[in-house]
Amino acid sequence: MRQFKYLLLGLVFFWGMSIQAQETGPIKVELVEQDGKWQLLRGGEPYYVNGVGGKDYLDQAAAYGANSLRTWSPDGAQEILDEAHSRGMTVLMGLWVGQERQGFDYDDPKSVKAQLEGFREVVKTFKDHPALLMWGIGNENDLFYSNFKVWNAIEDIASMIHEEDPNHPTMTVTAGLDVAEVQLIKERAPSIDIYGINTYAGLLGVGKELRQFGWDGPYMITEWGPNGHWEVPKTAWEAPIEQTSSQKAASYQERYNKGIAEDTDMCIGSYVFLWGHKQETTGTWYGVFLADGTETEVMDVLEHSWTGEWPKNRAPHINSFTMNGKNVTESIFTQQGDVCTINIDAYDPDNDKLDYRWELLPESTDIRSGGDAEAKPEAMDFKIIKEENGTLQFRAPLKKGPYRMFLVIYDGNGNAATVNIPFYVKGDS
Template sequence: MSVNLRFLLPLLALSTTAYAQSGPVKVEVKQTDGRYELLRGGQPYFIKGAGGGQFPERVKAYGGNSIRTWSTEGADVTLAEANKNGLTVMLGLDVARERHGFDYNNPQAVAEQLQKVRAEVLKYKDNPAVLFWGIGNELNLEYTNPKVWDAVQQIAQMIHEVDPNHPTSTVLAGLNQKEVDLIKAKCPAVDILSINTYAGLAAIPQQVRTTGWTGPYVVAEWGPTGHWESPVTPWKASVEETSSQKAAVYQSRYEASVAKDKTQCLGTYVFLWGQKQERTPTWYGIFTEDGKESEVVDVMQYLWSGQWPENRAPHLAGFRLNGQQATDSVYLQPGKRYPAIVSVTDPDKDRLTYRWELLPESTDLKSGGDQESRPAPIAGLIPANAKAKIKLKAPDKEGAYRLFIYTYDGHDNVATANIPFYVKGK
């Protein structure tokens, strides 16, 4: 996936502990007795990372130590905020994708791209926050031309020539034998294999070994069950997990994978430390659009620091529309009223408030995390000042919709869920 950093760059000037060093910090991969380890400034450095540049102060406060970007767009601000917060950055280098029309059979275009990336590396290589370079993101997604890996090798070689202080990596969508074989054969200058995975996180340590990757790896994106991995309604709407279901799978998959691989895994970057529209406004962001924290953020604080936060997010136990769950393929008739009820508890007994929203099903659907537009909410069909139970008036127009619920605890925490439904006349 990718993220447009214009929407994720932190805006606050933060006054926390900054790196004292003004020049580059040496980062290297060491292998000892068959175990790989990342060393930063000579000290072991296991990545407890967040994908996205938003809320760097919260990454630090909750026990994280690194953030990931997908390009150098906004990198001056991102690196400055990382330095202020004592964080490092997996700095992305945007390499063109075949699915966006780039032709890796065009030597001039490939050479021009190499020079563009070289300029980016030269600009940022001496910043103390840089941890390692991410050469491209999901270049294997919807591609046919293996020459892309020749271009990745050229970029990795160039980086080693101009920057002796930081390792190189390239980021795959998932992990399969074909790409591992190609990268092993064509990209010896790539030091670390980075992998984006979602429902398959727990299987990654075994997949790494099965495919024959014997070097170090980083999980560069991991998170909820992806929309392509989820149940689908008859009208092709993917069913999203609730924030509480996500919290459970984030914890279980992390503990089953990263925590158990002590030999090749150098750490991970959780997705998404921020918010974005992708299928829905809540699917991948572990914060809401107004910066409220879901139960997943509690889980990340526990996984990073070993401590749960003092005030926990609300827990959503159930959500039904006309007595049906999101996986039940809910059909409603135009203009009729239907009951919707959400069951939420708060671990701290905080007073809960509720916000309901009705959206048409998104039609601006992209692949690979490309930027999507948010559907405009539909007004007038949800009662004002709604609580945990409402009567929804179904839209008059036939089509696909989603009903969203946001439940707040008054301490900047939130529980979220949505139910896709289809309005169809008799």
């Protein structure tokens, strides 16, 4: 089973890197360009980034072929750098640049100066750690903003880093891609070495757009994964429709092969999102792990993309599903207390016995932007009339409103498939 593989490899990495972890001094990271083709070098050797966004599950990351991790701030930097180094991995160290949407004022010179000097101390403290790969200056500072001075502040931070740390390049990250931000970064932050892009459904067009918008340097895909909750079809009551884990796996595979690995001239790597678990619109939307550490079919695709090999035990696969005979895109309505029927067509590639677990939640109302923390709705009791394999008959809630029925299908070997179905309970007419 794959879990034994990562435990074994995790121990090998830990023992094998224990001596290296004692090393001091930086490993120089640099960018080289020849005939329009960019390459990242680490210690003089080519270094293509197959990275993970997050600091958890590092044994799995190393065992499955990832070589780097991304943070969004320097919180816990020493431990993260040490943990990465002990596994032969590097760190894109994030510097969380104040965001206008969160109240940071770029017309306040004292705040801007204090931020710069705070980052100077961070850089001086960690610049010589051998696991450091590069500095990520800010994340999506272009999200819901109007003060372009943020780019001047990012330039000052990047310039400071080049003065304090000549061994590691700088990057800033935007939410998707827009010609205005590309031009602003080029004009106001010329000390930025690498353009980082968080992109989901639009990933396949990023390389072409960057070139059209005038960027001729290297870039990285710093967050990528399933279709974002803002990019998908919605129900009649505006609930976004989440992909199944199997649909997500297909998206990850296509986006890596055709949107990341294919651009060998300018793309120097990527960080998949999210290497962990979080509540964002739903509790299953972005994480490649479930809350209990179980892995989804997305992990199969990532391991194959990074190593060229499929795991020996594969996750369950969902072919299709309906509720009351309707597809999820048909906006499923029911009446209070009505009997509802869900049918799931799923299978396991290894013929493992499948365990179906259902959970009913009201539609989340705590929807935020930019990945800010959200609260998960409380699960509800519901009346099960019949449950057999992939079929569930249950009574709709007595309270009108929007709901989601979640299903996790476990294979008993640390893998699972996920799907959720939004539906609306109507009141008496």
